[in-house]
Amino acid sequence: MVSPGSGAGALRARAETGVCVGAGQCARVAPALFDQHDDGTVRLLRADVPAEARDDLLLAVDLCPSGALGAEEPA
Amino acid sequence: MTSSPSAEPRSADGRPASFPIGRSCPFAPPDAYAAMREEAPLTKVAIPGGKEAWLVTRHADVRTALASPAASSDARHPAFPALGDGEQAVAADLRPFIRMDPPDHTRVRRMLVGEFTVKRVRAMRPAIEEICAEQVDHLLSRPAPADLVGDYANRVSTTVICRLLGVPTADLEFFRRVTTITGGRSSTAEQVGAALADLFALLDRLIDDKAADPQDDLISRLVTGPLARGEITRSSLLSQIGITLNAGHETSRNMIPLAALTLLRHPDQLDLLRADPGLWPAAVDELLRLLSVADVIPLRVATEDIELDGATIPAGDGFIALLAAADHDPRAFADPGELDITRSERHHVAFGYGVHQCVGQNLGRLELEVALRTLFDRVPTLRPAVPVEELPLRSASAIFGLEEVPVRW
Ligand code: HEM
Ligand code: SF4
Numbered sequence: 001m002v003s004p005g006s007g008a009g010a011l012r013a014r015a016e017t018g019v020c021v022g023a024g025q026c027a028r029v030a031p032a033l034f035d036q037h038d039d040g041t042v043r044l045l046r047a048d049v050p051a052e053a054r055d056d057l058l059l060a061v062d063l064c065p066s067g068a069l070g071a072e073e074p075a
Numbered sequence: 076m077t078s079s080p081s082a083e084p085r086s087a088d089g090r091p092a093s094f095p096i097g098r099s100c101p102f103a104p105p106d107a108y109a110a111m112r113e114e115a116p117l118t119k120v121a122i123p124g125g126k127e128a129w130l131v132t133r134h135a136d137v138r139t140a141l142a143s144p145a146a147s148s149d150a151r152h153p154a155f156p157a158l159g160d161g162e163q164a165v166a167a168d169l170r171p172f173i174r175m176d177p178p179d180h181t182r183v184r185r186m187l188v189g190e191f192t193v194k195r196v197r198a199m200r201p202a203i204e205e206i207c208a209e210q211v212d213h214l215l216s217r218p219a220p221a222d223l224v225g226d227y228a229n230r231v232s233t234t235v236i237c238r239l240l241g242v243p244t245a246d247l248e249f250f251r252r253v254t255t256i257t258g259g260r261s262s263t264a265e266q267v268g269a270a271l272a273d274l275f276a277l278l279d280r281l282i283d284d285k286a287a288d289p290q291d292d293l294i295s296r297l298v299t300g301p302l303a304r305g306e307i308t309r310s311s312l313l314s315q316i317g318i319t320l321n322a323g324h325e326t327s328r329n330m331i332p333l334a335a336l337t338l339l340r341h342p343d344q345l346d347l348l349r350a351d352p353g354l355w356p357a358a359v360d361e362l363l364r365l366l367s368v369a370d371v372i373p374l375r376v377a378t379e380d381i382e383l384d385g386a387t388i389p390a391g392d393g394f395i396a397l398l399a400a401a402d403h404d405p406r407a408f409a410d411p412g413e414l415d416i417t418r419s420e421r422h423h424v425a426f427g428y429g430v431h432q433c434v435g436q437n438l439g440r441l442e443l444e445v446a447l448r449t450l451f452d453r454v455p456t457l458r459p460a461v462p463v464e465e466l467p468l469r470s471a472s473a474i475f476g477l478e479e480v481p482v483r484w
Binding site for chain 2: 027035
């Protein structure tokens, strides 16, 4: 897990539709990275998150109420 | 200062202090919240019906507690910390999904979330703009002082939710009358019971109407989808429509006037918005945080011990995740009592947290933004007609709000 303010580089994003409760926080705060399927569950638009979108990803991970999202340092 | 893991402020008779605690200022949580939050992570309180429950008041703890799989919303549990007369019995009987646990909760919620996606809600903007413009016309057609609640907010809120669900315009006045009774301070239990029965009779009739002649609306999609496929019973469907209608109506009805008054008390912030309308979405979230009107909605029972930062909610005990306390926690928000529409912290819990986090939040945000913007654009001289101290609080309602707000322009 990556915490906010802990670096500056690119990240890998993870989204689990099975855990998602469709609150749409991710698609609201990081629309370049996440969308929602018609049934409301999360759709990951890009797993490789460039450095300039790092903060957007970390904000979405923090706001997601269900723990469906994750961010990791790329291997 | 040393802090014990839990506090039990005692009243004179030796029982824990009683809860709910009313607000003295409509624009701030009750004063007692701050003291409880500083004293200990958990506070034991006496709630109506002779029961006790824990209050969770710190932001991080509220998120931890509400995200825990051991936090049950099932009102059938004897320790469920219901705060209203009959609230527990009604919820245990009707089983709205706000008071269900996974996997039942997940099944129902999945039937609804598609209606509230960011994309779907964005498409509703023109309709909501039209509704708000019409209702400002109505407000301005009234002799001053007019009531910002009855002549604007309630009309916006009922029209939006009825449009979403597919309640025909012909039934709107009936719907407004019924919800005035069910949410009203002066209604008796019998009046509320009768009004609810009327409302469910209307929804029951709508289910038949939509089955025969489906339209582009939420009820039609549920009737022709999950109901037709046998994935939900008719009585459960009625409960789920009922809770969506109720949760979506009362919140906006109460938030719009409170938010408008808050902005009027902070002309500097209103000036920022007038100069840069792009700030509206952030302003709406800041108003949601500051006012946290759904403060006491997240009622839970711990089915196993829930570990917080320095305290444990014991298995079997009821607890309340106090949203306004969390949203005013200085650990999470700098100067939490200040309205600052440019603040960087965005993790408020006005919509709750965990699997029950408000399913209608994106609609709620949009509705608030358009309702406030339309109001301030069209009525630049808007001002309260009575001193704030004289505004009647809507004390019997689970969602905090004002009974009426006389305004001039
Ligand atoms: C605008 C202000 C609103 C606020 C402050 C608000 C607040 C909340 C909160 C705190 C919860 C969580 C309850 C819990 O955890 O026990 C919730 C759930 C819910 N809200 Fe809202 N809400 C708002 C608007 C709406 C709207 C516009 C709708 C629908 C049209 C709506 C429908 C619901 C429903 C159906 C639930 C239950 C979700 C579940 O249990 O999975 N709300 N709301
Ligand atoms: S924020 Fe989390 S729960 Fe909400 S839609 Fe995105 S992944 Fe799902």
